[in-house]
Amino acid sequence: MTQISELTGLNGDTGDATDMATGARSSAAGPVWSDIIEPGNIVLDADQCGAWGRRTFGADKAVSAILRPGSRHEVAAILRTATMHRLPVHPVSRGANWGMGSRAPFEDGSVILDLSGLTVISDYDPMQGLVRVEPGVTFGMLAAYLSERESRYFVPEIGGSPEASVLANALDRGDGAIGDRWASLGDLEVVLADGRTLETGYSATKAYRLKGLHSGAAGPIVEGLFSQSNLGVVVAAWIRLEPMPGNLAVFTSRIDGLDLLPGLISAWREAQFAGAILGRSVTLWNGVKYLARENPRSSYSEDEVRLAETDTWHLSGYLLAEDSTILGLRADRVVQSFNAAGAATSGAIVRTDGVWREGCEGLLGKPSPRNLRTVYWSSDSIPGFEDMDPDADRCGLLWLCLAFPFDGKVLAEFVQCAAAVLRPYGIDLNIGVEATSFRCLLSYVSLSYRRKGEESDTAALDAYRALLAEAERMGLAPYRLANGLAKTTATEPSSLQTYLEEIRAVGDPNGILSKGRAGIG
Numbered sequence: 001m002t003q004i005s006e007l008t009g010l011n012g013d014t015g016d017a018t019d020m021a022t023g024a025r026s027s028a029a030g031p032v033w034s035d036i037i038e039p040g041n042i043v044l045d046a047d048q049c050g051a052w053g054r055r056t057f058g059a060d061k062a063v064s065a066i067l068r069p070g071s072r073h074e075v076a077a078i079l080r081t082a083t084m085h086r087l088p089v090h091p092v093s094r095g096a097n098w099g100m101g102s103r104a105p106f107e108d109g110s111v112i113l114d115l116s117g118l119t120v121i122s123d124y125d126p127m128q129g130l131v132r133v134e135p136g137v138t139f140g141m142l143a144a145y146l147s148e149r150e151s152r153y154f155v156p157e158i159g160g161s162p163e164a165s166v167l168a169n170a171l172d173r174g175d176g177a178i179g180d181r182w183a184s185l186g187d188l189e190v191v192l193a194d195g196r197t198l199e200t201g202y203s204a205t206k207a208y209r210l211k212g213l214h215s216g217a218a219g220p221i222v223e224g225l226f227s228q229s230n231l232g233v234v235v236a237a238w239i240r241l242e243p244m245p246g247n248l249a250v251f252t253s254r255i256d257g258l259d260l261l262p263g264l265i266s267a268w269r270e271a272q273f274a275g276a277i278l279g280r281s282v283t284l285w286n287g288v289k290y291l292a293r294e295n296p297r298s299s300y301s302e303d304e305v306r307l308a309e310t311d312t313w314h315l316s317g318y319l320l321a322e323d324s325t326i327l328g329l330r331a332d333r334v335v336q337s338f339n340a341a342g343a344a345t346s347g348a349i350v351r352t353d354g355v356w357r358e359g360c361e362g363l364l365g366k367p368s369p370r371n372l373r374t375v376y377w378s379s380d381s382i383p384g385f386e387d388m389d390p391d392a393d394r395c396g397l398l399w400l401c402l403a404f405p406f407d408g409k410v411l412a413e414f415v416q417c418a419a420a421v422l423r424p425y426g427i428d429l430n431i432g433v434e435a436t437s438f439r440c441l442l443s444y445v446s447l448s449y450r451r452k453g454e455e456s457d458t459a460a461l462d463a464y465r466a467l468l469a470e471a472e473r474m475g476l477a478p479y480r481l482a483n484g485l486a487k488t489t490a491t492e493p494s495s496l497q498t499y500l501e502e503i504r505a506v507g508d509p510n511g512i513l514s515k516g517r518a519g520i521g
């Protein structure tokens with residue numbers, strides 16, 4: 001069997017030669033990419049490939065080529081060819097995945113399938129609030145598209161980059177402001193590693209009136225197989241947009257003291273249970289996360305940071321109602337219930353009868369890079385947004401995304417343990433929390449560290465494993481994973497993992513697609 005390194009020329013002694021003008025590989029064994037895509041869309045330059053192999057944690061990965069297909073047919077041709085030649089491939093929609101693996105592949109020598117050129121918004125239904133997007137469409141692009149059309153809908157923005165992909169983020173089951181990003185996805189068009197294309201949902205049937213409306217076409221719901229997996233490359237999907245609320249209030253709340261956290265969470269849960277607060281519309285941050293958005297760590301005293309880890313909590317959220325009177329009453333009740341739990345809460349109505357209060361226009365559906373500042377917590381300074389490149393700047397960051405029951409006592413116990421677990425590694429506890437419903441909380445712990453060579457990377461990965469072990473001890477588990485990191489400390493594959501590997505073999509017989517993602521080998 002031909003080894004990958006022979007095909008990619010990684011060892012440098014294969015006799016392969018590359019025509020730099022055309023990007024074509026002249027090896028008899030290797031694929032000739034320029035037969036498939038424009039030579040200008042093939043990158044073999046060592047510096048550029050090196051930059052794509054960088055991550056904000058762990059060792060860099062070797063990238064053998066970056067291919068930029070201009071159509072889904074080219075995606076299929078690339079994958080078919082890679083399968084034939086047993087070349088590992090890693091898809092990247094926009095690569096704004098800092099702390100989750102950046103743009104880097106899993107396997108050294110991989111070809112990057114850069115989908116950022118696929119930016120077509122091929123359909124828009126202004127009445128139903130549906131858009132059909134390709135993977136290169138960013139949050140920024142979609143927000144501008146909807147704004148130009150004066151849409152009644154918006155796409156829930158994330159705390160990450162406005163340059164991130166709307167489609168890739170939904171596939172990764174991301175968190176956005178109001179609305180479930182994963183649930184917004186419908187009717188996928190997927191290219192399998194062997195080059196076959198399949199459609200899911202109503203788009204796979206003749207029911208043209210139902211396209212994208214919901215994910216319940218008769219039969220098994222297979223879309224989930226392509227979420228956080230390496231089972232295919234999604235080249236188009238419907239996004240079900242969120243209705244822009246006619247009446248909207250915002251509120252912020254603060255508590256000082258970990259002992260107050262269970263009461264605050266309980267008030268939040270009650271408001272969700274009663275329907276006063278909707279899922280995904282409240283965010284809870286500990287003090288470190290809050291401070292990190294302002295300045296790097298070196299600007300604060302040790303005492304300030306210690307207190308901010310466990311004792312300072314900031315909650316912010318949105319309230320909606322069908323009219324402004326109901327909204328006012330609802331806001332008053334929510335503020336009172338949070339204050340009764342010991343919080344200092346204030347709120348304001350920012351939109352009434354479809355009209356924004358002056359100065360509040362960007363509050364929903366306008367992606368902002370503001371939270372990217374937190375990536376530089378362990379750096380000496382925070383660059384301007386235009387100059388930010390966390391991979392090149394060697395920021396140290398990795399996320400551990402854990403699910404919790406909606407129970408403040410469990411969260412408070414974890415917070416106390418997590419701060420203690422991270423302390424010996426010199427990592428401050430930085431945690432944010434959201435709610436899917438009154439049943440479940442989703443957290444994101446960001447492990448930020450100063451990179452000083454291999455040792456600091458090893459220590460950060462040890463800290464990740466220690467925190468994961470602590471979570472497992474408490475009966476918790478991740479809901480989302482940084483690429484290449486384990487979701488469990490268990491070493492035996494589960495029966496589900498074995499089954500997923502069998503499914504993978506159906507469309508990816510040579511195992512070329514992001515091998516190892518989410519433990520699917």
Ligand SMILES: Cc1cc2nc3c(=O)[nH]c(=O)nc-3n(C[C@H](O)[C@H](O)[C@H](O)COP(=O)(O)OP(=O)(O)OC[C@H]3O[C@@H](n4cnc5c(N)ncnc54)[C@H](O)[C@@H]3O)c2cc1C
Nearest residue numbers: 092093094095096097158159160164165168169174175234
């Ligand atoms: C400070 C900060 C704040 C953040 N806040 C949030 C937040 O609020 N909510 C949130 O959800 N995330 C957040 N993130 C995480 C991250 O920014 C987003 O998840 C972002 O969407 C990832 O970048 P991307 O969309 O360019 O995806 P990519 O990097 O392109 O891809 C992400 C993953 O999906 C796979 N993939 C990409 N495209 C495809 C495809 N077409 N088919 C199959 N697989 C594919 C890739 O292989 C990769 O594993 C934050 C990150 C930072 C640094």
